[in-house]
Amino acid sequence: xxxxxxxxxxxxxxxxxxxxxxxxxxxxxxxxxxxxxxxxxxxxxxxxxxxxxxxxxxxxxxxxxxxxxxxxxxxxxxxxxxxxxxxxxxxxxxxxxxxxxxxxxxxxxxxxxxxxxxxxxxxxxxxxxxxxxxxxxxxxxxxxxxxxxxxxxxxxxxxxxxxxxxxxxxxxxxxxxxxxxxxxxxxxxxxxxxxxxxxxxxxxxxxxxxxxxxxxxxxxxxxxxxxxxxxxxxxxxxxxxxxxxxxxxxxxxxxxxxxxxxxxxxxxxxxxxxxxxxxxxxxxxxxxxxxxxxxxxxxxxxxxxxxxxxxxxxxxxxxxxxxxxxxxxxxxxxxxxxxxxxxxxxxxxxxxxxxxxxxxxxxxxxxxxxxxxxxxxxxxxxxxxxxxx
Amino acid sequence: xxxxxxxxxxxxxxxxxxxxxxxxxxxxxxxxxxxxxxxxxxxxxxxxxxxxxxxxxxxxxxxxxxxxxxxxxxxxxxxxxxxxxxxxxxxxxxxxxxxxxxxxxxxxxxxxxxxxxxxxxxxxxxxxxxxxxxxxxxxxxxxxxxxxxxxxxxxxxxxxxxxxxxxxxxxxxxxxxxxxxxxxxxxxxxxxxxxxxxxxxxxxxxxxxxxxxxxxxxxxxxxxxxxxxxxxxxxxxxxxxxxxxxxxxxxxxxxxxxxxxxxxxxxxxxxxxxxxxxxxxxxxxxxxxxxxxxxxxxxxxxxxxxxxxxxxxxxxxxxxxxxxxxxxxxxxxxxxxxxxxxxxxxxxxxxxxxxxxxxxxxxxxxxxxxxxxxxxxxxxxxxxxxxxxxxxxxxxxxxxxxxxxxxxxxxxxxxxxxxxxxxxxxxxxxxxxxxxxxxxxxxxxxxxxxxxxxxxxxxxxxxxxxxxxxxxxxxxxxxxxxxxxxxxxxxxxxxxxxxxxxxxxxxxxxxxxxxxxxxxxxxxxxxxxxxxxxxxxxxxxxxxxxxxxxxxxxxxxxxxxxxxxxxxxxxxxxxxxxxxxxxxxxxxxxxxxxx
Numbered sequence: 001x002x003x004x005x006x007x008x009x010x011x012x013x014x015x016x017x018x019x020x021x022x023x024x025x026x027x028x029x030x031x032x033x034x035x036x037x038x039x040x041x042x043x044x045x046x047x048x049x050x051x052x053x054x055x056x057x058x059x060x061x062x063x064x065x066x067x068x069x070x071x072x073x074x075x076x077x078x079x080x081x082x083x084x085x086x087x088x089x090x091x092x093x094x095x096x097x098x099x100x101x102x103x104x105x106x107x108x109x110x111x112x113x114x115x116x117x118x119x120x121x122x123x124x125x126x127x128x129x130x131x132x133x134x135x136x137x138x139x140x141x142x143x144x145x146x147x148x149x150x151x152x153x154x155x156x157x158x159x160x161x162x163x164x165x166x167x168x169x170x171x172x173x174x175x176x177x178x179x180x181x182x183x184x185x186x187x188x189x190x191x192x193x194x195x196x197x198x199x200x201x202x203x204x205x206x207x208x209x210x211x212x213x214x215x216x217x218x219x220x221x222x223x224x225x226x227x228x229x230x231x232x233x234x235x236x237x238x239x240x241x242x243x244x245x246x247x248x249x250x251x252x253x254x255x256x257x258x259x260x261x262x263x264x265x266x267x268x269x270x271x272x273x274x275x276x277x278x279x280x281x282x283x284x285x286x287x288x289x290x291x292x293x294x295x296x297x298x299x300x301x302x303x304x305x306x307x308x309x310x311x312x313x314x315x316x317x318x319x320x321x322x323x324x325x326x327x328x329x330x331x332x333x334x335x336x337x338x339x340x341x342x343x344x345x346x347x348x349x350x351x352x353x354x355x356x357x358x359x360x361x362x363x364x365x366x367x368x369x370x371x372x373x374x375x376x377x378x379x380x381x382x383x384x385x386x387x388x389x
Numbered sequence: 390x391x392x393x394x395x396x397x398x399x400x401x402x403x404x405x406x407x408x409x410x411x412x413x414x415x416x417x418x419x420x421x422x423x424x425x426x427x428x429x430x431x432x433x434x435x436x437x438x439x440x441x442x443x444x445x446x447x448x449x450x451x452x453x454x455x456x457x458x459x460x461x462x463x464x465x466x467x468x469x470x471x472x473x474x475x476x477x478x479x480x481x482x483x484x485x486x487x488x489x490x491x492x493x494x495x496x497x498x499x500x501x502x503x504x505x506x507x508x509x510x511x512x513x514x515x516x517x518x519x520x521x522x523x524x525x526x527x528x529x530x531x532x533x534x535x536x537x538x539x540x541x542x543x544x545x546x547x548x549x550x551x552x553x554x555x556x557x558x559x560x561x562x563x564x565x566x567x568x569x570x571x572x573x574x575x576x577x578x579x580x581x582x583x584x585x586x587x588x589x590x591x592x593x594x595x596x597x598x599x600x601x602x603x604x605x606x607x608x609x610x611x612x613x614x615x616x617x618x619x620x621x622x623x624x625x626x627x628x629x630x631x632x633x634x635x636x637x638x639x640x641x642x643x644x645x646x647x648x649x650x651x652x653x654x655x656x657x658x659x660x661x662x663x664x665x666x667x668x669x670x671x672x673x674x675x676x677x678x679x680x681x682x683x684x685x686x687x688x689x690x691x692x693x694x695x696x697x698x699x700x701x702x703x704x705x706x707x708x709x710x711x712x713x714x715x716x717x718x719x720x721x722x723x724x725x726x727x728x729x730x731x732x733x734x735x736x737x738x739x740x741x742x743x744x745x746x747x748x749x750x751x752x753x754x755x756x757x758x759x760x761x762x763x764x765x766x767x768x769x770x771x772x773x774x775x776x777x778x779x780x781x782x783x784x785x786x787x788x789x790x791x792x793x794x795x796x797x798x799x800x801x802x803x804x805x806x807x808x809x810x811x812x813x814x815x816x817x818x819x820x821x822x823x824x825x826x827x828x829x830x831x832x833x834x835x836x837x838x839x840x841x842x843x844x845x846x847x848x849x850x851x852x853x854x855x856x857x858x859x860x861x862x863x864x865x866x867x868x869x870x871x872x873x874x875x876x877x878x879x880x881x882x883x884x885x886x887x888x889x890x891x892x893x894x895x896x897x898x899x900x901x902x903x904x905x906x907x908x909x910x911x912x913x914x915x916x917x918x919x920x921x922x923x924x925x926x927x928x929x930x931x932x933x934x935x936x937x938x939x940x941x942x943x944x945x946x947x948x949x950x951x952x953x954x955x956x957x958x959x960x961x962x963x964x965x966x967x968x969x970x971x972x973x974x975x976x977x978x979x980x981x982x983x984x
């Protein structure tokens with residue numbers, strides 16, 4: 001049934017439909033709307049779940065690790081500082097092979113205090129062994145959250161569904177909320193690969209010596225590789241029931257495009273408008289939306305960018321001392337392809353600053369007029385800054 | 390094995406069925422936490438040594454009967470003390486340094502009233518009968534307490550009361566607006582139900598006293614001070630001059646004397662205040678004339694404040710020098726005094742200021758400057774017989790304790806003097822303390838001789854004393870309590886929030902001054918529980934389970950009823966978190982004994 005939903009509530013509807021059994025969270029803007037409505041569902045009996053109040057995000061993830069180990073489906077949502085506080089346990093969740101699903105609302109890290117959109121918080125967790133799925137709109141948020149459970153439970157790795165602060169979390173859009181029986185057909189009852197059982201006691205994650213640690217890590221690497229294939233299968237199954245699919249990447253008008261913009265999150269929608277603006281004027285431009293960031297869809301990215309003359313990556317994030325993080329990943333993905341196109345990295349929209357069609361258009365003509373990138377990262381939309389000398 | 394563990398996929402997941410039980414991390418420990426209950430400062434300030442921290446905890450839990458019984462183990466008169474005690478406990482409350490003290494007296498009264506309303510019967514331990522009888526002279530607070538505790542220790546206690554009703558000063562010396570007669574009667578009925586016999590209208594004369602010595606195994610003398618101390622000024626035996634205690638007694642006997650006009654009340658103690666406030670209630674005007682200043686008055690400050698609220702006039706630094714009759718009036722001649730330095734007790738030293746005496750005209754004068762023993766044989770033997778070198782025949786006797794004196798002549802019947810006869814501070818709760826100490830001293834005397842009394846009693850002190858605990862004497866659980874007095878610094882105040890103290894509802898001033906109705910009104914059980922919930926419960930465990938929640942090694946083992954707690958020393962690493970997080974210092978961290 002179509003409903004006008006806030007992005008946060010699209011997550012909550014998906015969590016309800018996924019019949020999550022344990023929810024734990026610590027409130028943080030702009031994530032709070034998600035767990036607010038979930039706590040309401042638990043209180044009113046709309047969900048048969050346990051809601052654990054905790055004193056921090058660190059405790060929250062620890063609680064979910066415990067809960068998931070006992071064989072139940074779990075959920076949390078966080079953002080920015082909260083995600084950073086979870087960091088230690090993010091590694092634990094993946095190392096312990098627990099298919100926990102989290103909604104992560106991209107928000108800037110302090111200082112200065114900033115509650116607005118910025119991807120650095122989730123991208124800084126890229127090496128924790130969590131799958132990361134970046135969403136563009138409310139429907140994708142709902143669908144991806146349901147899919148994330150299916151995928152996570154197949155490969156036994158945790159998954160992070162990522163949505164932009166405010167642009168997505170607080171924006172109302174029409175969202176098709178599926179029926180419970182449809183979701184049940186897609187997402188079977190959780191069957192844990194292992195559970196902690198007091199009748200047959202054993203302990204997980206004991207001391208592991210150099211003899212075994214590397215194999216353990218290799219197993220996670222294999223699972224991540226497998227996730228790339230399983231993602232497509234999950235999407236196939238989802239499409240059969242719901243007639244919607246997104247792809248690990250979506251190549252929009254990339255065929256025959258000289259310049260391809262690589263985008264993620266809601267900037268993709270701005271990119272779509274850019275195409276509407278430039279294509280009629282004869283500009284050969286395309287957009288490559290990256291949804292799946294971990295595992296990184298290297299082959300799909302190579303295929304989509306293979307024929308482009310120039311690649312532009314819009315990064316709403318920054319890795320200090322290096323460059324925009326998506327740009328790094330794209331460079332790494334194509335660098336071994338002979339004759340690969342140059343990668344123009346642009347940094348835009350940090351801390352919630354708007355990325356407009358006009359800004360993208362300026363970038364387009366800047367790239368069109370440059371034979372090679374002037375710098376690894378070009379910061380756009382900057383105001384005059386008086387630096388201390 | 391893996392199938393048994395429910396493993397469905399071939400995940401590379403290290404796991405072990407080897408239990409960590411074999412890794413006894415307790416061997417790493419060099420500090421050892423332990424449960425160790427300590428003494429609350431309020432309980433040491435209570436002359437009766439009531440286990441206040443525990444009483445408040447039980448109220449918080451709604452265990453009103455148990456809380457009331459906990460009082461009764463140390464004090465047979467909670468209904469009385471909840472009303473008239475000067476509650477030194479509250480002055481020593483650690484919560485004062487946080488916001489305001491707990492209204493301990495209000496809680497005590499609530500418990501007594503609740504038990505009375507429900508006609509609750511206490512279940513208290515009583516030692517097997519000893520086959521010994523003790524005669525108790527006087528049914529005031531000291532006598533009632535002595536009888537109560539001796540009964541608890543297995544003695545037959547029999548009270549001789551000269552008046553037709555029991556209670557002594559409680560019945561005849563305290564006005565009804567502070568202590569309604571029904572409350573007192575209820576307490577006395579309970580004491581009798583526990584097995585104490587009270588023989589009313591039986592005055593013990595000197596000769597009857599000698600008889601009692603032969604027919605009882607011991608005699609407790611607690612007949613109080615009933616003889617008004619003379620002012621030694623001209624005219625004090627003239628008409629229009631009355632003694633305060635007799636006036637109060639008349640009122641309690643039902644008289645409604647005519648006190649129209651102005652009455653002067655001479656004195657600064659509680660009796661003077663009671664007389665003045667009673668006069669107001671009878672429709673008269675009262676002027677208290679005191680030779681020192683207000684801050685030097687021995688009366689309880691709350692009583693002085695109430696008296697002034699009700700319209701009593703206070704005139705300080707005026708010493709009476711003469712009373713003369715003039716028609717139906719009295720001319721009271723007063724000398725203006727001045728303060729010159731301090732007396733040994735800290736009060737201002739006074740002297741005539743050199744001006745001429747002033748005269749005031751009043752309708753009558755009440756003298757309430759203190760009382761003394763009615764008979765010389767009521768007085769205990771002097772502490773020192775200096776220059777009178779006759780060594781007592783029984784060694785260690787007479788034994789002068791803090792609240793009573795034990796004497797025995799020629800291996801005869803032991804006599805204990807108590808209450809106002811021996812107490813320095815003459816008030817109800819000190820009298821109860823006296824009765825308790827006497828009971829303990831007498832029991833020890835019979836068990837192991839006079840020479841052991843001091844040592845035995847010093848083992849029953851609440852904290853550093855001088856308050857004594859009967860529960861400790863009877864080897865109850867309180868015996869495990871350490872004497873260390875918990876200070877405010879030792880409370881983890883992170884676990885407490887500022888909360889206002891209960892305000893006990895009172896009659897309006899106009900209602901107070903027109904009747905002898907009790908001023909302070911009742912509070913609800915909810916209010917009592919909320920107020921008791923403010924208590925830090927200094928030094929005692931209230932099952933808050935902070936230790937259990939904070940222990941990172943799951944080493945706090947709880948019993949089936951979730952109250953008994955033990956530390957699993959096989960695994961406790963001695964981190965001390967439990968001790969730090971205990972809000973009330975009911976745990977102690979000590980060094981591990983070296984092996």
